[in-house]
Amino acid sequence: MKKQTRLLVVIYLIWLIAELYTETIQWDYPVLHGIMKGGLMPILMIISTLARKSFGKLFPFFILAQLFSWFGDLLLLGSENEFYFIAGLGSFLIAQLLYALTFFKAIDTNFEQIVLRKYPLTLIVPVVLSGTIFSILKNDVGEMMIPVLFYTFAITTMLLGGIARWRKTSRHSFWFVALGAAIFMLSDTLIAFNRFHCPISYSDLYIMSTYGSAQLLLTLGIVSHVEEWRS
Numbered sequence: 001m002k003k004q005t006r007l008l009v010v011i012y013l014i015w016l017i018a019e020l021y022t023e024t025i026q027w028d029y030p031v032l033h034g035i036m037k038g039g040l041m042p043i044l045m046i047i048s049t050l051a052r053k054s055f056g057k058l059f060p061f062f063i064l065a066q067l068f069s070w071f072g073d074l075l076l077l078g079s080e081n082e083f084y085f086i087a088g089l090g091s092f093l094i095a096q097l098l099y100a101l102t103f104f105k106a107i108d109t110n111f112e113q114i115v116l117r118k119y120p121l122t123l124i125v126p127v128v129l130s131g132t133i134f135s136i137l138k139n140d141v142g143e144m145m146i147p148v149l150f151y152t153f154a155i156t157t158m159l160l161g162g163i164a165r166w167r168k169t170s171r172h173s174f175w176f177v178a179l180g181a182a183i184f185m186l187s188d189t190l191i192a193f194n195r196f197h198c199p200i201s202y203s204d205l206y207i208m209s210t211y212g213s214a215q216l217l218l219t220l221g222i223v224s225h226v227e228e229w230r231s
Contacts, residue, residue: 004050008050012040012044012047015039015040015043016212016216018036019033019040020205020209020212023036024204037074037208038073038077040073040215041215048063048223049063058222061105062099064098065098066095068091069095071091072089072091075087075091086144089151090147092154093147096157099218100158102222103162103164103177122166126156126160127156127160130152130156134149140196141196144196148196155188158181158185159178162177162178163181165178173224177218180213184218187210187214190203190206190207190210
């Protein structure tokens with residue numbers, strides 16, 4: 001990892017801790033909270049932009065995924081309003097499909113091993129898990145069933161795209177992306193259960209810590225792919 005990337009990662013982690021503080025502990029400064037939450041993705045977009053020369057065809061898809069994630073962050077600041085919640089959901093749905101497209105495009109076709117043939121459970125388990133989660137929530141989401149169904153499809157596709165990179169990229173890149181996608185799914189599951197099923201204690205802390213960690217891992221994973229695999 002390059003020195004400037006390491007520095008930006010440190011800045012991002014400090015920023016994430018500050019965001020968690022303003023969201024979960026200090027509620028008296030909503031503008032400050034908005035600045036802290038809205039500043040997370042731009043830091044990651046800078047990391048991606050600094051590595052853009054190595055990204056090649058991947059860069060437009062990945063930077064757009066980060067951009068739509070940023071839109072989602074900003075829209076969900078007003079998530080108590082159903083319009084902003086649905087708009088934020090839509091932004092993240094687009095982001096996750098773009099992430100999935102990036103992951104599939106990042107697969108190097110020189111390897112003949114296909115994860116579905118060698119380790120089929122690694123792809124079957126996420127599908128079964130997401131289906132189980134949706135079946136639990138379907139009676140609670142009401143008119144949101146179709147949006148939630150599409151969203152479940154998008155996050156599952158993103159996770160499958162990350163897993164499908166097994167032995168088709170560098171080891172660091174694979175694990176960062178696969179773990180980031182899995183944690184992203186966990187974060188979205190927490191949001192869905194907290195909003196539709198039953199309130200979760202300290203939900204803001206759990207949701208933002210998992211979400212922030214997931215976005216960082218996804219970024220480092222793709223940067224590792226272009227810096228290590230193609231070097």
